[in-house]
Amino acid sequence: MRRPVSHFHPVAGFESPAIGANGLRGARPLTxxxxxxxxxxxxxxxxxxxxxxxxxxxxxxxxxxxxxxxxxxxxxxxxxxxxxxxxxxxxxxxxxxxxxxxxxxxxxxxxxxxxxxxxxxxxxxxxxxxxxxxxxxxxxxxxxxxxxxxxxxxxxxxxxxxxxxxxxxxxxxxxxxxxxIQGAEALNHVRSAAAASEAAAELLTKTVRPGVAEAEVTGSIRCNIGRYGIVIGDVGLGPYDGYGAPIAPGGFRTISNVGVSFDSRWRERGLMTRTLKRGQLVTSTVQCWSGGMEGRIHATLAIGGLSAGRQRAADRLEDTYHRACEIIKPGMTLSRINGAIASWLGASEPDAGLPYFRVLNPQIDHLRDDFELHEGMHVQLNPRLTAEGGMMSIGGGLLVTVGGCEELNIIPCKVQSV
Structure with a gap:
């Protein structure tokens, strides 16, 4: 029997003061x-x-x-x-x-x-x-x-x-x-958006459970994060999975996207009540905006834990993420970083459709190859692997600093077992 869907149910005791720590509300624009x-x-x-x-x-x-x-x-x-x-x-x-x-x-x-x-x-x-x-x-x-x-x-x-x-x-x-290269005011909004996306990752670890409807998870994120004035965009658009694709062999599940377009919203209407099951990999993308600046996470949760094969893939993902953080610094180019990530993941070449590493604010799809990093840039790191029929995707935002980078997200940068 399905659990009743509750789109607007606050998580008891959930607070995320980090979102408003800089005194900004998400809806406030740049001045x-x-x-x-x-x-x-x-x-x-x-x-x-x-x-x-x-x-x-x-x-x-x-x-x-x-x-x-x-x-x-x-x-x-x-x-x-x-x-x-x-x-x-x-x-x-x-x-x-x-x-x-x-x-x-x-x-x-x-x-x-x-x-x-x-x-x-x-x-x-x-x-x-x-x-x-x-x-x-x-x-x-x-x-x-x-x-x-x-x-x-x-x-x-x-x-x-x-x-x-x-x-x-x-x-x-x-x-x-x-x-x-973001100015001081924009960077404050970047940090607010990143804090909101981190809070969303925390909510995923609290709400993704066997028997829970997908709509309940996405509704919880919108309810609990949106009250800080943060604009919530996509919730759960998994890489390569499209909108509401069926479960792939091996139990891969992507939490349904909410209303990206009229067509996808109507398709999702019949799919949002699907319930999660033990043994599934749940991969999710959450986009949060503050003052027009985006914070985005890619998170993977394993319901009931990981098999030995998937654990090896998760270990490689996490190792790749941390190795990439070590080479993200001014002077590096997008192509060099994407190429290094591809080699560490064992991929034949960087992913041309959805790069592992890119500039997040602003999102310019053709910014690849020889585009050089500079201090003050907001970038996204998102390594991905498929193991036993399931996609695992992790990562979040980083700021390029004088000598390296500052990680803005922690929780989604590791495959979580729930």
């Missing part, structure tokens, strides 16, 4: 002070590059491309932001599937006291020509402006056709590096 600092940093980049403006575009590979300049945190794919060397910036955002219309979301956020760093916005399906016209008004004769996420796109071709006096100088890598 205008940070916005001014970021605009100044990008303008300094323009001066060094010899350009008179900068155009940032949000794309599927980098959905937060414009957020760095606007203060928005909605992953508005297709948004464009133009920051001139002198004068006020302006932006465009198309209707979005998730937010329906960014203008409505912006109004609601500003009503709640959140202020964007760009006040001049254009919205709508036909906003690109208007944005182009606004850009034309700013150009006097032949002009070179910097760009990010624009090269080779249809948008670039359109702008060059409409604005023949305009030339673009790609500054993708320079802009990515600038965005990846």
């Amino acid at each position: 205008a002070t940070t916005g001014a600092e970021r605009h100044a940093a990008v303008r300094e980049l323009m001066r060094r590059a010899g350009v008179s403006g900068f155009l940032a575009v949000s794309t599927p590979d980098d959905m937060q491309g414009g957020d760095y300049l606007t203060g928005a945190t909605g992953d508005w794919m297709g948004a464009m932001v133009y920051l001139p060397l002198e004068g006020e910036p302006f932006a465009f955002a198309p209707p979005d599937v998730a937010t329906l219309l960014p203008a409505v979301v912006m109004h609601a956020m500003e009503s709640a006291g959140m202020k964007f760093w760009v006040q001049d916005w254009t919205f709508g399906f036909d906003g690109v020509p208007e944005f182009c016209a606004r850009l034309r008004d700013r150009i006097n004769g032949p002009t070179i402006i910097g760009s990010a996420n624009l090269s080779g796109s249809s948008l670039e071709a359109y702008l060059q056709t409409e604005l023949p006096n305009l030339q673009f100088k790609p500054l993708d890598k320079e802009y990515a590096r600038l965005r990846s």
